[in-house]
Amino acid sequence: MKKILIANRGEIAVRVMKTAQKMGIKTVAIYSTVDRNAPHVRFADEAVLIGEAPSSESYLLGDKIIEVAKELGADGIHPGYGFLSENADFAEAVENNGLIFIGPKSAAIRTMGSKLAAKEAVKQYKIPMVPGIDEAISDVKKAKAIAKEIGFPILIKASAGGGGKGMRIVEEEKNLESQMNRAISEATSAFGDGSVFIEKYVSSPRHIEIQIMADTHGNILYFFERECSIQRRHQKVVEEAPSVILTPQLRAKMGEAAVDVARACDYVGAGTVEFLMDASHNFYFLEMNTRLQVEHPVTELITGVDLVALQIKVARGEKLSITQEELKIMGHAVELRVYAEDPLNEFLPSVGMLETYKLPKGEGVRVDNGFEEGMDVPIYYDPMLSKLIAYGANREEAIQRMLKAIDDYKIEGVMTTLGFGKFVFDHEAFRSGNFDTHFIKNYYSPQALLKEAREEAKIAAIIALKQYNKDQNKVRIPTT
Template sequence: MPKINKILIANRGEIALRIMRTLHEMGIMTVAIYSDADRGGPHVSFAKEAIYLGPPPSKQSYLLQDKIIELSKTLKVDAIHPGYGFLSENADFARKVQENGIIFIGPSPTSIEVMGSKLAAKKAVGKYNIPLVPGTDEPISDLTEAKNIAHEIGYPILIKASAGGGGKGMRIVEEEKQFDEQLQRAVSEAQSSFGDGAVFIEKYINSPRHIEIQILGDQHGNIVHLFERECSIQRRHQKVIEEAPSAVVSPQMRQEMGQAAINVAKACNYFGAGTVEFIVDEKLNFYFLEMNTRLQVEHPVTEFITGKDLVRVQVLIAEGKPLSFKQEELNILGHAIETRVYAEDPKNNFLPDIGKLQTYKRPQGPGIRVDDGFEEGMDIPIYYDPMIAKLICFAEDRKKCIEKMIRAIDGYNITGIENTLQFARYVMKHDSFRSGKFDTKFIEKYFEPENLKTDFSRDEKDILAALSSYIFKQSSPENHSKSNHQLIKKSNWNKRKKRG
């Protein structure tokens, strides 16, 4: 079995720093990479070694496959951890890494390829009797045939990019007369976003929930699931708040979804950490959506409820070690919620914001975790995802976890840029969220910019209270009388001076 002593993290910011912390605990040396925009980033100073890549744009830095591999060879790196985003689901990169004698901490290039195409993924899982959303199994090539299929499925339908993600190349078609225009838009966006214009049709599910299952598989054929994460609070098809476990998943449903996720992993001979995503309808029927062949942004909530460090397990799997635990040994311990803190203005359609973190104070306390990659005084760069941090809270049950999250949000002090903290607080306080009766249309149904009232930090509230008290005392009748008496005395004194 290979022993990993040195790992290059092919990523930046909070995920690079989060990975490094576990590697440090494992006694593994770390190598950071950085662009001009991240030169002073915490992940750069935390690593044992750091390598400069180039200018801020990703294509000139974090996506330079050959340069990253050559630098890894020069520094005698044993393995590369891709984190999430950038090159994490790039099968060509994974293959090049392996061809150069370096371990890729992730699944095989073949698994990435199969699950990277939604159509290929649907074909792969078909033989395992996994529930699929009604739709086409091939890219749309004949417009007439596609319209006939849409008619059979029944409107509304969804046109989706085969190589898509993050809501790109996705169009809802309410009726047949919209079909041509929406198809053209979906193909165009898919081509520009992914270099692949292939699209297919699925039945559009109204009021869906987005629930995913974390899986782990070793290189000996052992696969387990680590229960579900609820990811239905989204804006523009991208997650904002996640929690584990889900408020609506029963033990039986959890077992069925978990087994379905394991079967998806078996369908592509998967090893490493991965996430199988499902769409769930109003009757709690679940359908396979896609598989993400990497570590997820929201993995900390799973770590809290299972007590497993997923990065540590990823490294052990990459070394060829079998999983050290079985499915029956895993249990749900309490409840965890994650809030993604974005540099976005929720009062202005979540428009990204840039600028300097003039104030940046993290909340503290038992069961509160902040994964971030910034410090006070740093700039939020325009070139990358606008996420500032992930705020994760853990408690013994969902109700207590929600209250802890509210307290943590109130204790998180960020000034200088717009951010989504108060939006997250609004969600935590909303009856729909608290009851567990919500879906992916939460923002569309309930949120209006005017819902966010300007709130103040604890320090600001103390200052305002003191100022209010001072103004009140100054305006009291007693002070008015005292003030008038002083004016009379001053006037009489001036008269004496003139007479003298």
């Protein structure tokens, strides 16, 4: 593989290009009109305008992307995450055009892309499942009967869904019909598929996921877990590895279950198996993401493995050169997704120009970044600016390095999640490890964030005043 096209933008495009460059592989960037001056365009060896700003007219044009890859002599296509990364038709089209899709085979993407098909595929391995039904329904009367059987609260989920879309928690029977109709409507709008299913809602859940990698020679490894329970709108915003609540025995059990999930669909490449864990530390299969995850850097830091390099090697047909026994957890890593969002206004996107944009540096600090000072944050795409990652010999050191990095990250022109991140990493519930997916609901509010900011400003003013008085009281040698 001498040249690859990266079918993505922003920080993940740059991330993939950096590894390709180290491996001596040429890269091709694609960009929309609004991304003409973006860092990923300049970083690549070649760059091609793919279309207009809306993703439907640029980054989602699978046939055009394949055409460009062939014209420029690329051997493969790396989809990153989002956009076409979990589109089975695109993966199949790449394969049919004689190119290498740096990801799983289209059949595995199709199987795991449907939550119901995924559950069916992993049944034979006796992987724990949340109590519920294994078929899509739209009949409210039938839904009520099922809900009564498994007990409220229940969770209505879109079969084809992700990112919290088409998902509704129902506490009481009287709300079931309206919430089910909303879930079906939202799923239809978001995925073109309104099928939903019902399962027991796990109270006080934690979201634990396992990173796996599989080659074409039958080898499947798990690269331990990531804790992803700090979420807003069912989407992750803070992640860490490893989780503070897993014992070595439970870690191995979950890792082996994740390997079985991959085996169930003849998986190849990087993937993530997601589990819910209840208050008693029972875990249940949730879904499989058939791509590289946003939060993959924390796994890379605690294992010392470049997951993108492994993706490329596996796509070239190479055998995994490490064994499960050789993989060890070294230290601790935490990650904050730095979004151009307003945490004081329900995390709504905040667009504008990055008047100031200075990245933090320091020992154990990594920034996977896709922006620079003077750039506009476009309204057309996910508002993530970068991923801020901190690594330490232990969890406390990683958190302290993260807090300093947040302070050193200077952004003006848009609202961001930096202040929210500081709130999380400073909070006793997070520091103690005693938290779940309800962290924001239980502890966070705009008022709490403002109060913390005011207290910090007050402390800073007191320190500044003390220093001023100290300077004024210094003994001065009189001049004659």
